[in-house]
Amino acid sequence: MARIPVTKTPKVYVGGQFIRSESGRVFPVRAAGSGKREAGLLGNIPQCTRKDLRNSVEAAAKAGPDWAQRTPYNRGQILYRLGEMLESRSEEMADALVVSGASTKAAASKEVAASVDRLIYYAGWSDKYEQVLGNTNPVAGPFFNFTVAEPMGIIGIIADDKFPLLGLLSQIAPVIIAGNTCVCLASQSFPYPAIVLGELLAVSDLPGGVVNILTGFRKELVPTFATHTHIRGLNAVVNQEEKKQLQLGAAESIKRVRARKRDDGIDWAGEKSQSVYEIRDFIEFKTTWHPIGA
Amino acid sequence: MATAALKRTSFSKLFDEIGTVDQVGIEERVAKFTTRSIKKSSKVWGLKTAVSMVDLTTLEGKDTPGKVASLCQKARRPSADPDVPPVAAVCIYPFLVKYAARWLADTPIKVASVATSFPSGQSPLPLRLEEVRTAVADGADEIDMVINRGLFLAGEFTAVQDEISAVVEACGDATLKVILEVSELDTYDNVRAASFLAMQAIRAGDFIKTSTGKASGSATLANTQVMIEAIRDFYLATGVAIGMKPAGGIRNAKQALHYLVAVKETLGDAWLNSTRYRFGASSLLNDLLRQIEKEKTGAYQAPYNFTEAAESY
Numbered sequence: 001m002a003r004i005p006v007t008k009t010p011k012v013y014v015g016g017q018f019i020r021s022e023s024g025r026v027f028p029v030r031a032a033g034s035g036k037r038e039a040g041l042l043g044n045i046p047q048c049t050r051k052d053l054r055n056s057v058e059a060a061a062k063a064g065p066d067w068a069q070r071t072p073y074n075r076g077q078i079l080y081r082l083g084e085m086l087e088s089r090s091e092e093m094a095d096a097l098v099v100s101g102a103s104t105k106a107a108a109s110k111e112v113a114a115s116v117d118r119l120i121y122y123a124g125w126s127d128k129y130e131q132v133l134g135n136t137n138p139v140a141g142p143f144f145n146f147t148v149a150e151p152m153g154i155i156g157i158i159a160d161d162k163f164p165l166l167g168l169l170s171q172i173a174p175v176i177i178a179g180n181t182c183v184c185l186a187s188q189s190f191p192y193p194a195i196v197l198g199e200l201l202a203v204s205d206l207p208g209g210v211v212n213i214l215t216g217f218r219k220e221l222v223p224t225f226a227t228h229t230h231i232r233g234l235n236a237v238v239n240q241e242e243k244k245q246l247q248l249g250a251a252e253s254i255k256r257v258r259a260r261k262r263d264d265g266i267d268w269a270g271e272k273s274q275s276v277y278e279i280r281d282f283i284e285f286k287t288t289w290h291p292i293g294a
Numbered sequence: 295m296a297t298a299a300l301k302r303t304s305f306s307k308l309f310d311e312i313g314t315v316d317q318v319g320i321e322e323r324v325a326k327f328t329t330r331s332i333k334k335s336s337k338v339w340g341l342k343t344a345v346s347m348v349d350l351t352t353l354e355g356k357d358t359p360g361k362v363a364s365l366c367q368k369a370r371r372p373s374a375d376p377d378v379p380p381v382a383a384v385c386i387y388p389f390l391v392k393y394a395a396r397w398l399a400d401t402p403i404k405v406a407s408v409a410t411s412f413p414s415g416q417s418p419l420p421l422r423l424e425e426v427r428t429a430v431a432d433g434a435d436e437i438d439m440v441i442n443r444g445l446f447l448a449g450e451f452t453a454v455q456d457e458i459s460a461v462v463e464a465c466g467d468a469t470l471k472v473i474l475e476v477s478e479l480d481t482y483d484n485v486r487a488a489s490f491l492a493m494q495a496i497r498a499g500d501f502i503k504t505s506t507g508k509a510s511g512s513a514t515l516a517n518t519q520v521m522i523e524a525i526r527d528f529y530l531a532t533g534v535a536i537g538m539k540p541a542g543g544i545r546n547a548k549q550a551l552h553y554l555v556a557v558k559e560t561l562g563d564a565w566l567n568s569t570r571y572r573f574g575a576s577s578l579l580n581d582l583l584r585q586i587e588k589e590k591t592g593a594y595q596a597p598y599n600f601t602e603a604a605e606s607y
Binding site: 050054057061224227228229230249252253 | 592593594595596597599
């Protein structure tokens with residue numbers, strides 16, 4: 001007897017759990033080259049709403065204090081372990097990229113490998129960026145004067161359609177390594193790799209709520225990313241119009257915006273896409289004075 | 295043996311009189327309350343009404359006159375928005391009543407004090423009554439007492455009612471709220487029974503209240519529903535209107551709206567004001583203000599923009 005294949009219900013990863021959109025809405029994603037044929041249906045992806053975004057911000061807020069208080073070394077270990085796990089599941093990840101039509105087979109393997117390397121890269125920075133970005137400042141008095149790096153809080157991430165895995169991870173890793181938590185909107189055109197990434201995060205050592213990944217339509221969610229006052233910074237790949245929207249909302253709620261142009265064809269695989277300055281984008285500097293000898 | 299028999303007969307006699315609770319029915323009914331769609335202007339109305347019903351509470355061993363002062367300030371003017379009403383009352387320990395009374399003297403906000411050796415209620419009756427009288431003399435407008443759950447569970451209903459009556463007398467003009475501590479009563483039937491015992495002993499305009507907030511369980515929609523249905527049945531039988539105060543565990547605005555739906559659909563509009571309905575809560579007010587601000591600006595708000603929010607991340 002022929003076996004009926006068991007298909008997966010794609011769900012988004014929020015607060016350490018797999019959830020559907022609170023609205024119950026979904027949008028179909030078709031396998032590459034299948035056109036409109038029913039057989040090509042890859043899955044019904046959750047079409048998340050601003051309420052889902054609000055709920056994930058709550059989840060990120062809940063996870064924040066614990067994550068920020070861990071030692072940088074421990075955060076590095078966890079990110080490194082995530083890299084190890086992605087390496088061992090690289091075939092599944094590459095399949096997700098290919099089947100969703102985001103890339104060819106050869107390119108997908110390269111993208112996954114580059115993603116692993118990127119995680120390892122930022123894991124290495126975990127207990128080093130503070131030395132590089134912080135400082136002891138010379139002052140004219142009997143004081144030590146330190147500049148120390150602190151996480152900002154909850155960061156909103158809006159992903160690129162190109163390199164839907166590597167791009168997303170390149171935005172997530174520098175944000176969380178510094179003790180921030182994040183709420184991400186996956187690529188609208190190729191959301192499936194981000195769904196699989198959620199499944200990987202769920203079994204990693206990363207505490208639930210540190211990374212939350214939503215899927216859905218940019219048009220519906222970008223305005224809420226812009227105005228939600230609890231989101232402290234935005235790491236976004238956006239077009240001109242969306243950028244304006246983010247900046248207006250961010251001005252109202254006083255948040256930092258790091259916008260990359262969507263149509264630029266960002267070279268996510270390149271060396272230039274990884275640097276300690278990506279970490280610097282989402283930390284606050286605190287300067288403290290301490291009397292010498294006290 | 296004799297006490298067990300007393301317990302059996304007194305409970306069965308009371309249930310013959312007041313009826314028992316359909317547990318499945320109650321739980322299905324309250325599940326429906328959470329499905330109402332309340333948006334825009336009706337939501338804003340609900341949120342503001344909830345603000346006006348809050349008994350802003352602090353019941354910690356480390357409370358100081360200074361903390362009560364800031365709480366009173368917040369009670370008078372919860373938000374910079376002049377459309378947001380003041381809360382109904384400030385609820386504190388008896389020792390702090392004299393301070394709160396001074397800071398709320400020129401306002402309609404009531405000073406409520408827990409008394410009768412809150413939260414256990416396990417000290418001798420004369421001491422508990424003295425505590426009530428002292429709080430009232432210091433300026434408390436309302437007294438939150440706890441019933442003696444031990445006596446109730448042993449079936450000694452007359453003794454329970456005698457104690458409540460004694461407290462009523464000690465209150466004088468002050469409003470009384472009788473805390474049943476539902477989580478220690480175990481069953482919905484017991485909650486209904488205790489509600490009736492309390493209502494028979496108190497005056498019109500007094501309240502029954504779910505919990506101290508100090509025990510493991512606290513107010514839920516279901517046990518509150520049992521109590522407001524008791525209030526309804528008692529009102530239909532005697533014409534005496536008793537108020538309701540759920541307390542403990544109500545932390546966000548959405549829950550508060552669910553409770554208001556339950557009141558509206560069970561007791562009607564006459565109970566939708568602070569003379570007949572209160573929320574005993576400390577962190578609820580912040581979330582109500584946060585949601586009011588969200589409705590006003592259209593932007594979701596961070597909790598740390600509202601005072602005394604515990605979460606600062």
